Amino acid sequence: MAFMRESIGNLQWHRxxxxxxxxxxxxxxxxxxxxxxxxCVHEGNFAAALSLVTELAxxxxxxxxxxxxxxxxxLPSDLAAVLKHAAxxxxxxxxxxxxxxxHGIPRPPLFxxxxxxxxxxxxxxxxxxxxxxxxxxxxxxxRNPNVIWTDAGYEASGSYFFRQRNLxxxxxxxxxxxxxxxxxxxxYHLDTSIQAVNLELSNNFTQHxxxxxxxxQTVDPSLLVVHKTRYGDRLPKLLKRLIGQAPRDPSFAxxxxxxxxxxxxxxxxxxxHVATYGANTxxxxxxxxxxxxxxxxxxxxxxxxxxxxxSKSLFFVHAATLIDTKPIPTNEKxxxxxxxxxxxxxxxxxxxPSLFKEVVExxxxxxxxxxxxxxxxxxxxxxxxxxxxxxxxxLGTFHGLTACS
Numbered sequence: 001m002a003f004m005r006e007s008i009g010n011l012q013w014h015r016x017x018x019x020x021x022x023x024x025x026x027x028x029x030x031x032x033x034x035x036x037x038x039x040c041v042h043e044g045n046f047a048a049a050l051s052l053v054t055e056l057a058x059x060x061x062x063x064x065x066x067x068x069x070x071x072x073x074x075l076p077s078d079l080a081a082v083l084k085h086a087a088x089x090x091x092x093x094x095x096x097x098x099x100x101x102x103h104g105i106p107r108p109p110l111f112x113x114x115x116x117x118x119x120x121x122x123x124x125x126x127x128x129x130x131x132x133x134x135x136x137x138x139x140x141x142x143r144n145p146n147v148i149w150t151d152a153g154y155e156a157s158g159s160y161f162f163r164q165r166n167l168x169x170x171x172x173x174x175x176x177x178x179x180x181x182x183x184x185x186x187x188y189h190l191d192t193s194i195q196a197v198n199l200e201l202s203n204n205f206t207q208h209x210x211x212x213x214x215x216x217q218t219v220d221p222s223l224l225v226v227h228k229t230r231y232g233d234r235l236p237k238l239l240k241r242l243i244g245q246a247p248r249d250p251s252f253a254x255x256x257x258x259x260x261x262x263x264x265x266x267x268x269x270x271x272x273h274v275a276t277y278g279a280n281t282x283x284x285x286x287x288x289x290x291x292x293x294x295x296x297x298x299x300x301x302x303x304x305x306x307x308x309x310x311s312k313s314l315f316f317v318h319a320a321t322l323i324d325t326k327p328i329p330t331n332e333k334x335x336x337x338x339x340x341x342x343x344x345x346x347x348x349x350x351x352x353p354s355l356f357k358e359v360v361e362x363x364x365x366x367x368x369x370x371x372x373x374x375x376x377x378x379x380x381x382x383x384x385x386x387x388x389x390x391x392x393x394x395l396g397t398f399h400g401l402t403a404c405s
Contacts, residue, residue: 035149036129037065039137040119042074048323049137051389054087058385058404059144064090068123070097082393087401099126105244118247118257124226125239134224134261140319142382143303148225153273158227161262161272162220162301163353165279165366205266220279220301221258222318231268238264277304278353281366282317282344282375295372296365297344298322310350311376322383323390346372 037056041049053065069075072095076082083091100122120134133145154160228235242260246252255263265272282297303315322344349371359367385404392399 031063033131034129035131036063038123038127038132038134039065039067040123041067041069041137043076045137046076046079047390047393050082050088050393051386052135052137052139053091054389054401055141055386057087059141061144061146064092066092066094066127068094068096068119070119071095085398085401094126096122096126105240120221120257121239121243121260124228124261125236125243130227130229132226132228136222136318138318138320138323139222140317140322140382140386142314142316142378147303154225157271157273158230159265159272160225162223162275163279164218164220165281165299202266204271218259219262220299223316224258224261226261231270234268235264238267277302278351280348283346285343288346293369294359294362294365294367295348295369296362300347302350314347314376314379323386345375347375348372
């Protein structure tokens with residue numbers, strides 16, 4: 001397909017011209033709680049996003065999906081034809097930037113950048129769902145994410161976050177968050193429902209602070225869950241102000257978009273829920289051979305519950321390097337072919353949250369692996385299925401998109 005040029009090179013899919021009204025909202029299935037999935041898309045990740053949609057169906061969820069983008073030029077010319085496939089009848093395409101403009105949110109060049117993750121707060125604000133699960137297009141799921149909707153932590157707080165791996169201790173982290181709260185003091189003054197006696201951080205929030213000096217990395221952007229209307233319109237109002245102001249303020253360059261979503265609960269002085277256990281890491285090729293205590297593969301998260309055996313607890317992996325093919329040169333270096341360069345075999349064992357151990361030689365790797373274990377067979381089955389759907393979309397054959405075996 002046209003939107004797969006980044007993975008398939010010059011291979012072109014036969015284009016089919018269809019009326020633009022196929023991009024209008026499709027009939028929604030019964031959804032009394034108004035729950036749904038949101039995936040932010042751009043021209044470079046549509047195959048990953050749509051293969052995630054088919055993966056959700058294979059895992060047993062029938063909830064609607066919104067694909068959020070910014071401007072029509074980010075939509076592949078043949079997307080309308082693709083969405084006619086039976087696998088995508090519950091998918092709606094949403095121009096978040098157009099909706100934001102209609103709601104008076106300034107549209108800086110920031111939002112128009114194809115791969116800009118500030119789309120996630122914008123998509124949360126513009127989504128029609130009350131209960132919103134934001135998924136990164138490259139998230140590889142091993143179990144039905146619907147388990148989160150009825151989790152006690154989510155039901156009590158209206159939020160569910162997973163911890164990020166890159167928690168580099170920084171003495172100034174709390175000071176920067178205090179600066180955020182003070183800078184937006186007017187948010188409190190304008191919302192009389194907030195009884196803010198002072199601007200000190202809550203103990204719960206302080207426990208989750210950890211960062212480098214340049215950027216904050218507190219929660220995993222692969223999967224975020226928010227009950228947007230739990231506190232009426234307070235969360236959307238506050239989110240709108242942050243979207244309209246923080247991205248344009250150089251003094252807040254350290255605030256990542258997904259952590260902006262996380263911080264909204266602190267700004268409201270409301271509780272939030274973060275997964276009890278820390279993030280896990282998969283190994284990259286030759287990690288075990290070259291440095292067995294340093295894993296440089298993707299971040300992974302577990303789902304811990306009384307009914308789930310620890311060997312079956314792997315929940316999802318941020319799988320950009322596992323799904324997208326890359327050019328790999330032959331030994332003769334005469335040509336390249338598309339292949340996978342990241343083939344994991346192990347995962348770090350279940351671990352409590354701990355500060356990230358920084359090693360100069362491997363600045364982006366987890367450098368304190370005490371124990372690890374072989375990846376379960378379920379992981380490789382899920383990865384094989386996801387890759388099959390990805391390539392079916394890439395080649396435009398659509399073969400097997402509704403097959404889950």
